[in-house]
Amino acid sequence: MGVVMRLLYVLFVFLAVLLFFTGVVAQQLNLNSIGRFEGNLPSFWTKGHEPAGSTLSWATDESRSMGHSLKIMKDTTADSAAWISENMCDIWSPQISKNVDIKLGAYVKTEGVNTSPANDDERWYISYAFWDSGGAFIGETKLPIDQSVASSSGWVADTNDVGVTILPENAWTLIVKFVGGKYATGTVWADDFLFTGRSDWAGQDWNTQVGVPSGWYYWLPPIGGNDGELNCGYENTKVTNEAAHSGLNSLKFDLPFDRLQHDGFVGTHRFLLDSDIEEGDLLRLSVWIKASDLVPDSAALYPGQWSVGLTPLWFTGIDNHLGYSPVGPAIDYVFAFPAVTQFDWTQYTLDVQVPTGVDAKALEIRLHVYNVFTGTIYWDDLTVEKIGSATGVVNNQGLPATYQLANNFPNPFNPSTTIKYALPQSGQISLVIYNLLGQKVRSLVNSFVSAGNHEVTWDGRDENGQSVQSGVYIFRLQTGTTALVKKMMLIK
Numbered sequence: 001m002g003v004v005m006r007l008l009y010v011l012f013v014f015l016a017v018l019l020f021f022t023g024v025v026a027q028q029l030n031l032n033s034i035g036r037f038e039g040n041l042p043s044f045w046t047k048g049h050e051p052a053g054s055t056l057s058w059a060t061d062e063s064r065s066m067g068h069s070l071k072i073m074k075d076t077t078a079d080s081a082a083w084i085s086e087n088m089c090d091i092w093s094p095q096i097s098k099n100v101d102i103k104l105g106a107y108v109k110t111e112g113v114n115t116s117p118a119n120d121d122e123r124w125y126i127s128y129a130f131w132d133s134g135g136a137f138i139g140e141t142k143l144p145i146d147q148s149v150a151s152s153s154g155w156v157a158d159t160n161d162v163g164v165t166i167l168p169e170n171a172w173t174l175i176v177k178f179v180g181g182k183y184a185t186g187t188v189w190a191d192d193f194l195f196t197g198r199s200d201w202a203g204q205d206w207n208t209q210v211g212v213p214s215g216w217y218y219w220l221p222p223i224g225g226n227d228g229e230l231n232c233g234y235e236n237t238k239v240t241n242e243a244a245h246s247g248l249n250s251l252k253f254d255l256p257f258d259r260l261q262h263d264g265f266v267g268t269h270r271f272l273l274d275s276d277i278e279e280g281d282l283l284r285l286s287v288w289i290k291a292s293d294l295v296p297d298s299a300a301l302y303p304g305q306w307s308v309g310l311t312p313l314w315f316t317g318i319d320n321h322l323g324y325s326p327v328g329p330a331i332d333y334v335f336a337f338p339a340v341t342q343f344d345w346t347q348y349t350l351d352v353q354v355p356t357g358v359d360a361k362a363l364e365i366r367l368h369v370y371n372v373f374t375g376t377i378y379w380d381d382l383t384v385e386k387i388g389s390a391t392g393v394v395n396n397q398g399l400p401a402t403y404q405l406a407n408n409f410p411n412p413f414n415p416s417t418t419i420k421y422a423l424p425q426s427g428q429i430s431l432v433i434y435n436l437l438g439q440k441v442r443s444l445v446n447s448f449v450s451a452g453n454h455e456v457t458w459d460g461r462d463e464n465g466q467s468v469q470s471g472v473y474i475f476r477l478q479t480g481t482t483a484l485v486k487k488m489m490l491i492k
Contacts, residue, residue, distance in 0.1 A: 035268075035382040037239045037249040039213025042068060043269075044206050048084030048177065053077040058210070062189045064107050064155045065230050066211025067238030069191040072180045080121075080184075085176040087320055088195070088205045091217060091269075092224075094323040096130065096171040096203035104128050104205070105159030106178070106193040107228060108145050110152045113186030117147050121181040124188050126158060128195075130171035141165045145188060157228070159194060172321060174205065194228040211238055212251070215269055221262040233259035233374075237266065245288040245345045245380035253308075253369050253377045257295070265311065267366035268382070270318045277386055279356040284385045285310055285365060286349045289335070290378040292342040298372070299337060304401040304424045305371040309334035312352050314360035328355025328409075331422050331453070332368060332401035345380075351387070356418075357409040370401060399451050400424050405477045405484035412489040413460075415467070419444070420455040421477050421484075433458060434474040441468060444475075460490055 040058060041047070047056045054074035063069045070083045089096055096102075106126050117123045124145040130138040143158050178190045195205030207217055208225050218225065220234040230237070236254035244250045251266055277283075287310065298306035310333050313326040335348045354360055367379050400422035408417045421431065431445040442463055444456045458475075462468055470492045477484045 035384075036247055036380060037213055037216075037251050038247045039215065041214050042070070042207065042210040043212050043214050043216050044086045044088060044090075045070065045210060046084055046086065048082040049080055051077040051079045051081060051182075054081035054180065056081060056083060059189060062109055062191075063211075064191040064209075065235050066209040067240065068209075068211050069109075069189040070178055070210055071187065071189050072178065073187045074180050075185055077182050080182050081180045083178040083190070085174075088174040088176060089172055089203060090206055090320045091204065092206075092324050093201075093203040094172075094321040095133070096167065096174055097197070097201060098167045098169045098171075100166065100200045100202045101163055101198040102165040102167070102195065102202045103159060103198050103227075104141060104165055104193075104195050105143055105157060105228075106190045107155045108152070108158050108191075109155050109189045110145065110147075110150070111187045112150050113145075113147055113188060114184060115147050115150055117181075117184070121183045123147070123181050124184050124186075125179050125181075126190065126193075127177045127179065128165070129175045129177070130167060131173035131175075132169055133172040135173075138167055138169060138171055150186065155191070157194075162198065171203075174203075176205070192225075192228040194226070196223065196227045212266055213239060216266055217269060218264070218266040220264040220266075231260065232262040232264070234262075234264045237264075240378075243290055243378045245290070245378075247380075250290075250378040250380040251367065253379075255369065255374050255376075257374045259374065261371045263368065263370045265366040265368040266379075267311070268364055270313075270315050270362040270364045272318060272362050273354070273360075274386075277354060279354050279358075279360065281354045281386055282351055282388050283354065283363075284349055284351050284387045285312060285382070286347055286385070287367065287382045288345050288347050288380045290343070290345045290380075291337065291375060293375040294337065294341050295374060296339040296341065298374070299339075302372050304332075304334055304399075306373050307334035307337075307401065308367075308369050308373055308377055309399075309401060310350050311366040311368045312350075313364045313366070314355055314358070315362040315364065316359050318362050327358035328360055329404070329406040329420060329422075331404050331406075332370070334370065334399050334401045334424070336399060355409070357411075400453065403477070403479060403482045403484060405475075405486055407486055408458075408475065408488045412491040414490060414492050416457055416459045417488060417490075418455055418457050419475055419486075420453065422453045423449060423451050423479070426450045427480055430476075430478045431456060432476050432478070434476065435468075436472055436474070441473065 050056045057071045059069050059071035074081050127142040129140040193208040221232045233255035240252045241248050314328040404422035406420040408419045433442040
């Protein structure tokens with residue numbers, strides 16, 4: 001029996017090692033809660049107070065854009081009812097700027113509300129409150145919702161006046177509230193929140209259109225939606241139950257043929273990689289797409305622009321105040337659609353490598369629609385899997401949208417370094433190392449190269465095989481139409 005047990009143990013170890021090195025065991029990352037569009041709360045918002053006699057809903061019966069609004073229905077209640085945001089100082093800007101005249105507010109619609117309120121308990125209002133980096137309260141701008149009539153004739157902009165909101169110091173926390181006082185009654189919808197500097201950059205207020213569920217955010221034209229407006233066809237973007245690969249909902253982009261050129265995306269919040277994910281590991285990004293009203297010849301006419309794809313971005317963490325600070329390669333990948341006017345749910349995949357030497361601990365994935373794309377696209381079931389370790393990126397269906405030359409890594413280096421580059425189409429390219437005098441040191445690539453992601457290693461030697469001296473060197477990627485240049489440092 002002992003011999004049999006030992007043999008079984010050896011067999012078990014052998015199979016475990018085999019599975020590990022062949023990548024058969026795929027490790028799912030922490031994306032299960034945000035890879036779909038089944039959430040029942042808008043991103044960045046919570047039901048702060050919902051006392052008996054009130055109902056808060058992420059409503060679809062009324063919306064000004066993106067198919068959803070915040071809704072409060074209430075009778076007289078024991079406490080106020082309120083939608084309350086999370087910290088809106090997030091993702092892009094580490095803080096909200098002082099000494100800037102900030103325009104803020106929202107579009108609201110009322111039905112059957114109490115009129116002529118006598119005190120705060122009878123009022124409907126929206127507020128923006130600010131705190132500094134130490135948690136000290138800076139101030140609040142409170143906007144009363146019009147209660148001169150019981151029902152508005154449509155959506156009404158409720159905004160502050162010029163000069164009302166100018167912060168004396170930078171704010172690191174912004175909380176927005178949509179409130180019905182405890183004696184306020186009726187139904188009110190709020191949508192298209194505004195937060196923008198009237199003349200200078202103020203910072204960000206995220207997901208002002210309240211159109212995507214928890215775990216997602218967006219950047220849509222003209223300026224990310226922060227002015228309460230969307231255009232270029234992205235006003236049609238919404239989470240919908242018209243189609244779904246699984247569950248009930250999907251994300252829909254509906255971009256008309258005559259739209260203005262502009263790209264936009266809906267992306268995941270940054271999420272931490274699992275503890276067993278290490279630099280150099282290979283991850284597979286997968287998403288399901290359904291499309292209609294396509295123009296098949298446009299992909300050839302506008303390569304990298306009439307297209308959709310994924311943009312993975314790497315970060316050192318997920319703290320609110322890291323700002324927009326990606327590390328490693330930041331490449332827009334595009335998918336090659338079939339030459340048809342429509343297709344049913346199809347899975348598109350992209351294999352990417354966790355960058356090395358940059359301390360990447362978090363990942364964000366953007367579902368990206370590029371400048372001139374037109375048609376209707378549904379997205380669903382975004383997943384990320386670890387499929388093993390690799391020395392290079394295996395790119396299946398995703399192609400870079402533009403020519404890219406990444407920073408070498410490591411940098412500084414000794415004795416060798418890796419250079420990654422990406423090509424949206426095949427062609428003759430050269431990748432050459434120069435010294436600071438402009439003298440050619442080493443030609444790394446001079447050939448016809450296929451579209452996709454590539455990498456090459458420089459061992460710190462010149463064309464004659466001699467080790468070069470410490471110093472700063474230039475590497476230059478040259479294609480038929482594009483030249484990209486970066487610097488690197490060799491230290492011995």
